[in-house]
Amino acid sequence: MSSSRRVYKQFEDQQKRLLAQQEELVNLEEGGGGDEADKDKDDDHRRQRASHSHRVMEVVGQIAKSRRAANFDRKxxxxxxxxxxxxxxxxxxxxxxxxxxxxxxxxxxxxxxxxxxxxxxxxxxxxxxxxxxxxxxxxxxxxxxxxxxxxxxxxxxxxxxxxxxxxxxxxxxxxxxxxxxxxxTNEYLQKPTPRDMQKFLRKGEM
Known part of the structure; x- marks a missing residue:
């Protein structure tokens, strides 16, 4: 198995573990009762979703971290x-x-x-x-x-x-x-309109 595939497999396994931990937390919270408990559960769930991307990036960083090699002068x-x-x-x-x-x-x-x-x-x-x-x-x-x-x-x-x-x-x-x-994103990374397509076609012909 290549190093890139190994890294990707480790990332997949770590992400699955994170998702399993999230589901376990949600299941534990569902055992409570009352409006106050439901509100706390929703707040915690939102915080978990907001921090999920951050945790994934930390996992990727740990997996991709290579062994410390001797530095050399790259000029x-x-x-x-x-x-x-x-x-x-x-x-x-x-x-x-x-x-x-x-x-x-x-x-x-x-x-x-x-x-x-x-x-x-x-x-x-x-x-x-x-x-x-x-x-x-x-x-x-x-x-x-x-x-x-x-x-x-x-x-x-x-x-x-x-x-x-x-x-x-x-x-x-x-x-x-x-x-x-x-x-x-807002200005350029969107689906082109028919007017944009006509402009691109004219530019391509030129």
């Missing part, structure tokens, strides 16, 4: 500087049409999304660690997320591009998806 600062020189500073190495082809969007759109995500989740903002060493640039984290979504890149492939560890890559991807859903 992340140098790779961040190279990434900026390649695509994001005024005198870039690769022209705009190369950015458009590799990132599947215009650079102005990338910068707009990056700014919104950094304002929404400070995880993507560059910070200093306990040794006063600057961490990853937001361009590195968001580039990693885009490469995984656009090309189906693996964590090792993103590590080569952005110099990020596997856990950091997966956390960046998860937080990126949560931020996109929170920021753009």
């Amino acid at each position: 992340r600062e140098r790779r961040g500087k190279d990434l900026l020189e390649d695509y994001f500073i005024p005198n870039i190495v690769f022209p705009y049409h190369v950015f458009r082809r590799r990132f599947r969007m215009q650079r102005s759109l990338f910068n707009k999304i990056m700014s919104a995500i950094c304002n929404h989740d400070p995880y993507f903002v560059q910070k200093e660690d306990a040794f006063n060493v600057l961490g990853l640039l937001p361009e590195q984290k968001i580039t990693g997320a885009f490469r995984m979504l656009a090309y189906g890149a693996s964590a090792d492939q993103v590590d080569e591009i952005a110099r990020m560890g596997k856990i950091t890559i997966l956390e960046s991807l998860m937080r990126f998806c949560f931020a996109i859903e929170a920021l753009y």
